[in-house]
Amino acid sequence: MSEQLIEKVMSEVMKKIGDSQPEAEKKELESSVCFKGNNLTEFVGTAIGDTVGLVIANVDRGLHEFMKLDPKYRSIGIIGARTGAGPHIMAADEAVKATNTEIISIELPRDTKGGAGHGCLILFGAEDVSDAKRAVEVCLKELDRTFGDVYGNSAGHIELQYTARASHACNVAFGAPVGKSFGVIVGAPAAIGVLCADTAVKAANVEIIGYSSPSTTSYSNESILLISGDSGAVRQAVLAAKEVGVSLLETLGNEKAPSSTTPYI
Amino acid sequence: MSEQLIEKVMSEVMKKIGDSQPEAEKKELESSVCFKGNNLTEFVGTAIGDTVGLVIANVDRGLHEFMKLDPKYRSIGIIGARTGAGPHIMAADEAVKATNTEIISIELPRDTKGGAGHGCLILFGAEDVSDAKRAVEVCLKELDRTFGDVYGNSAGHIELQYTARASHACNVAFGAPVGKSFGVIVGAPAAIGVLCADTAVKAANVEIIGYSSPSTTSYSNESILLISGDSGAVRQAVLAAKEVGVSLLETLGNEKAPSSTTPYI
Amino acid sequence: MSEQLIEKVMSEVMKKIGDSQPEAEKKELESSVCFKGNNLTEFVGTAIGDTVGLVIANVDRGLHEFMKLDPKYRSIGIIGARTGAGPHIMAADEAVKATNTEIISIELPRDTKGGAGHGCLILFGAEDVSDAKRAVEVCLKELDRTFGDVYGNSAGHIELQYTARASHACNVAFGAPVGKSFGVIVGAPAAIGVLCADTAVKAANVEIIGYSSPSTTSYSNESILLISGDSGAVRQAVLAAKEVGVSLLETLGNEKAPSSTTPYI
Numbered sequence A, B, C: 001m002s003e004q005l006i007e008k009v010m011s012e013v014m015k016k017i018g019d020s021q022p023e024a025e026k027k028e029l030e031s032s033v034c035f036k037g038n039n040l041t042e043f044v045g046t047a048i049g050d051t052v053g054l055v056i057a058n059v060d061r062g063l064h065e066f067m068k069l070d071p072k073y074r075s076i077g078i079i080g081a082r083t084g085a086g087p088h089i090m091a092a093d094e095a096v097k098a099t100n101t102e103i104i105s106i107e108l109p110r111d112t113k114g115g116a117g118h119g120c121l122i123l124f125g126a127e128d129v130s131d132a133k134r135a136v137e138v139c140l141k142e143l144d145r146t147f148g149d150v151y152g153n154s155a156g157h158i159e160l161q162y163t164a165r166a167s168h169a170c171n172v173a174f175g176a177p178v179g180k181s182f183g184v185i186v187g188a189p190a191a192i193g194v195l196c197a198d199t200a201v202k203a204a205n206v207e208i209i210g211y212s213s214p215s216t217t218s219y220s221n222e223s224i225l226l227i228s229g230d231s232g233a234v235r236q237a238v239l240a241a242k243e244v245g246v247s248l249l250e251t252l253g254n255e256k257a258p259s260s261t262t263p264y265i
Helices: A002-028 A061-066 A086-098 A129-146 A168-174 A190-203 A231-253 B002-028 B061-066 B086-098 B129-146 B168-174 B190-203 B231-253 C002-028 C061-066 C086-098 C129-146 C168-174 C190-203 C231-253
Strands: A043-047 A051-056 A075-081 A102-107 A120-126 A150-153 A156-163 A181-188 A207-212 A223-229 B043-047 B051-056 B075-081 B102-107 B120-126 B150-153 B156-163 B181-188 B207-212 B223-229 C043-047 C051-056 C075-081 C102-107 C120-126 C150-153 C156-163 C181-188 C207-212 C223-229
Touching: A043 A129, A043 B231, A051 A129, A051 B190, A051 B231, A061 B190, A061 B207, A075 A086, A075 A129, A075 B190, A086 A102, A086 A120, A086 A129, A086 A156, A086 A168, A086 A181, A102 A168, A120 A129, A120 B190, A150 A231, A156 A190, A156 A231, A168 A181, A181 A190, A181 A231, A190 A223, A190 A231, A190 C051, A190 C061, A190 C075, A190 C120, A207 C061, A223 A231, A231 C043, A231 C051, B043 B129, B043 C231, B051 B129, B051 C190, B051 C231, B061 C190, B061 C207, B075 B086, B075 B129, B075 C190, B086 B102, B086 B120, B086 B129, B086 B156, B086 B168, B086 B181, B102 B168, B120 B129, B120 C190, B150 B231, B156 B190, B156 B231, B168 B181, B181 B190, B181 B231, B190 B223, B190 B231, B223 B231, C043 C129, C051 C129, C075 C086, C075 C129, C086 C102, C086 C120, C086 C129, C086 C156, C086 C168, C086 C181, C102 C168, C120 C129, C150 C231, C156 C190, C156 C231, C168 C181, C181 C190, C181 C231, C190 C223, C190 C231, C223 C231
Parallel strands: none
Antiparallel strands: A043 A051, A051 A075, A075 A120, A102 A120, A150 A156, A156 A181, A181 A223, A207 A223, B043 B051, B051 B075, B075 B120, B102 B120, B150 B156, B156 B181, B181 B223, B207 B223, C043 C051, C051 C075, C075 C120, C102 C120, C150 C156, C156 C181, C181 C223, C207 C223
């Protein structure tokens, strides 16, 4: 009977430990935008990927110069994250479409908390702080969607992005032709990204806008393909890359590579 | 009664697990300098942040050239860490003040073991090995203090540094004017660092010495502000940035961001 | 008796937790090449260090240009990993010796999943896909050996590589003279690597081919020494560095730093 008791306790304990760990992992990519929790007037909200959204109504003039900001922007919106750059750039693309702001700069730290990719630092410029704030809000809200085709497991990640009409953020970050359909294909480790890229361009008649590998992308372990063209073709190319990439990632990691939120493409 | 027993066991087990995890995390930043543990004559000691201090009495002449060392330094002191660069540079600053050594080079790998910041590699040059060793010892001992205003949680970190009188290491690493009061403000993720920087320069009348973002600082996920000026003003600016930064970090990480050791500013 | 019971349960639970953690760590560096698990014709296999081997029979012409590949290579072999660059370059060296392929490019992302070093992306070029595939297979199979002198613990790693006769991959990646004995000495954190380098060149009469530190090697926290010369001397230098490096790493991490597989030097 004591043996039985031990087994029972053990099973409860292991359940508790097992339960708590996925929770901890999920925490990094929890898909909920939060606009509460801090009383600073500069605080806008938080979102998936340890993303924080901030706003500065009047950037200090001295700092303005050191940050090399265009003097016409008194106000800036700030989006930064530990995990994710593509999702944030696509979200920022929607934000500039929807507001009277421009992209000042997009930087890609090597991060993802031990993962294979980037974090990000995106600055929006505006003449009025309400515009900057609105852009940050839109960006935070879009992230649940734009993380939808980020598939990951312990071995790496596959990221797909697609828009029917690229705007200013995609242009600044990726050189995407404004107004045209545009897609991003990321594979990590970079070897998988190479095959994703080849698969994509063979799957549909698209134009290659750019290709990056570790030495040209902040030393992340990613290969990145950027494509433009007919909307249907871009989407088809992206989806073909996804199938191959996720399949390889699952083989390499020997575990499923689920979507971070809900696929949108 | 068996239910009661299980609960009792469970609570003890969970306590044990709970206890052991902070321990593991603290391990990376344990605040004890250790000058024992290795019989190599080149070994000086270890400290917080996986820091190791070493000394070479006579650097091999061939290697000397490949390392591009000034021929006048026969001996070098070596400080390296997985976690931390600012604390080590400030500690090295005290070390050069206290000894007959000079800073040869300061390099900032992208590290912190999956965190958002840097590790470091700092070389002291000396004509005599005893000077080099003394510099490394002083540096190791200062680290407990200089980690005092590093505040961290799972979302990132805020680092503040302040000295009433900058010396050679701050000059080499940051361009700080020697002999003047100097402060460093780091926020990670970089978005938080931007707001810290703006807050600091608005809080007191200080001179901006430099500003770095991910693309100019080894792709870490940090924004860094360097300030100089009147001692009281620098301190005030640094403390204003700390308040905002730690508050945002705690909101983002949804947990406290305690000091790594004991605040000194 | 209930106390006794609790102790018994506790000990079983803690054992279970203790057991499961090394397992998780080992998972990243499990030493088994696997040529199964994916039906894609481009998939070749997986190996230690989250390594994946792939092959593309006919790289898309448009992508070919963006990847800046020599037009003469229709087929490419791809080796990529999250953890390890030296082991993969040494393995690739054997692969080019054994097959009709050439090294197209070797890139070193900053990775190792939160560790101090690199991952890699290596491309083999071939006119025929069977050659490319063979190169990838040889490379994957060599990895168990070339990870043999990678010693690691939570504080960092020491990596030694040695070949009696360097070939094309060592030449492309490290500038090693083809046909001559060649050695690689890596220490992480970089401070330990500096001492390893000095120890190596003092231990035997070898020629220094190169020396890298964090700012010249993708911001990894490593110092790297490359040596050439008489076969016995190179081996002696490498082994002297190993002794010092592993000893320091074990002191710093306060735990053993075992080989990833089985030492080969």
